Amino acid sequence: MAIALDLPVVILAGGLGTRVREETEYRPKPLVKIGHQPILWHIMKLYSHHGFKNFIICLGYKGEMIREYFYHYQLNTGDVLVDLEDESLRPLRGHADAVDWKVILADTGANTMTGGRIRRIKDYVGSDDFLVTYGDGVADVNVPALLKAHRQAGTVATLTGVQPSSRFGELTTEGNLVTQFREKLPVDEWINGGFFVFRKEVFDYLEGDATVLEQSPLKTLAAKRQLSVYRHSGFWQCMDTYREVELLNGLWASGRAPWKVWA
Numbered sequence: 646m647a648i649a650l651d652l653p654v655v656i657l658a659g660g661l662g663t664r665v666r667e668e669t670e671y672r673p674k675p676l677v678k679i680g681h682q683p684i685l686w687h688i689m690k691l692y693s694h695h696g697f698k699n700f701i702i703c704l705g706y707k708g709e710m711i712r713e714y715f716y717h718y719q720l721n722t723g724d725v726l727v728d729l730e731d732e733s734l735r736p737l738r739g740h741a742d743a744v745d746w747k748v749i750l751a752d753t754g755a756n757t758m759t760g761g762r763i764r765r766i767k768d769y770v771g772s773d774d775f776l777v778t779y780g781d782g783v784a785d786v787n788v789p790a791l792l793k794a795h796r797q798a799g800t801v802a803t804l805t806g807v808q809p810s811s812r813f814g815e816l817t818t819e820g821n822l823v824t825q826f827r828e829k830l831p832v833d834e835w836i837n838g839g840f841f842v843f844r845k846e847v848f849d850y851l852e853g854d855a856t857v858l859e860q861s862p863l864k865t866l867a868a869k870r871q872l873s874v875y876r877h878s879g880f881w882q883c884m885d886t887y888r889e890v891e892l893l894n895g896l897w898a899s900g901r902a903p904w905k906v907w908a
Contacts, residue, residue: 649771650699650747654692657759658685658780659705673707675780676714677890680897682742683714684884687783687904689746694907695788697776698746701769703753703762712750760856767848777841783893783904784881786840791875795842798873802847802866806874807838807881835874837863838881880904 658675675685689700704711719725719734722742726735736743749769753762763777774795776788786805795803837859850862866872880903884890896902 648749649769650701650749652697652772653699653701653749653770653775654689654697655701655703655763655766655770655775655777656685656688656780657762657777658702658711659708659753659755659757659762660759660781661706672710673705674884675702676707676710677884679783679890679893679902684783684893685711685714685780686742688778688780689744690907691783691786691904692776692788693744693746697788698744700746701749701751701766702780703751703766705753705755705757705762708750708752715748715750718744754854757854758857760851760858760860760862761854763843763858764848764851764853764856770845772845774842774844777839777843779839779883781885782839782881782883784838784840784877785879785904785906786877786881788840791840791877792842794875795873800866800873801844801850801871802863803842803873803875804863805838805840805881806835806876808835808878809838809881809883835876838877838883840875840877 656675658673660674675688676683678684679687685702692698692700702711719736720727724737726737727733728735749766751766751769753765757765774792776792784805784807791803791805847862847866850865851858852861856862863872882889882893882904884893893902897905
């Protein structure tokens with residue numbers, strides 16, 4: 646039976662995550678935890694907060710662990726009743742992690758590139774537009790506003806432009822003395838922060854498993870004036886290094902995680 650989700654959120658969750666080897670030697674990067682739940686859960690909570698609850702997760706490296714996470718989701722969150730006689734499991738009461746998501750777990754290959762992964766899930770997209778993001782970054786993006794901007798632009802693709810903080814403090818000096826120190830200044834340039842919206846025509850630009858979304862497809866769309874940008878001036882943070890894993894966990898532990906827009 647063919648299944649196609651209306652306006653799905655496609656999450657690229659198949660990469661190796663080699664720059665976070667301390668964590669990804671044992672688990673796929675999207676399962677690296679921020680607080681009590683993996684970063685994948687935080688990303689999905691953002692979208693579902695805005696009403697987008699249909700997901701297609703593109704699996705690759707250690708994808709079986711992501712399958713197991715969702716298969717055992719109810720067992721591992723909140724209070725549950727396990728009836729060993731009829732082998733059933735039933736949640737006992739509502740809890741903060743309760744969700745009503747529909748999730749397609751798609752095997753998109755161990756070595757497939759980002760564009761190739763999207764191409765592989767074409768048959769699961771049942772809407773003219775669909776949302777795409779990476780499985781290793783969080784933000785407080787207003788997703789409905791992003792979708793509205795995409796439709797107003799009328800382009801095949803829209804990406805979210807962000808201005809991340811610089812990794813290093815900026816020094817003002819006089820001779821050998823530092824007269825001013827400013828930490829983590831925003832950079833002036835806009836960069837690709839992910840959080841895409843694509844029209845189905847984007848599949849025409851994805852040739853095969855070796856297609857890197859950020860190379861030929863986006864460059865060709867830009868040259869054809871079919872790539873627009875939604876500028877997001879709020880919080881955005883990727884999780885490329887172990888230092889950034891610690892940063893995000895520190896924000897979560899403080900109770901002031903900017904990307905937590907849900908109750």
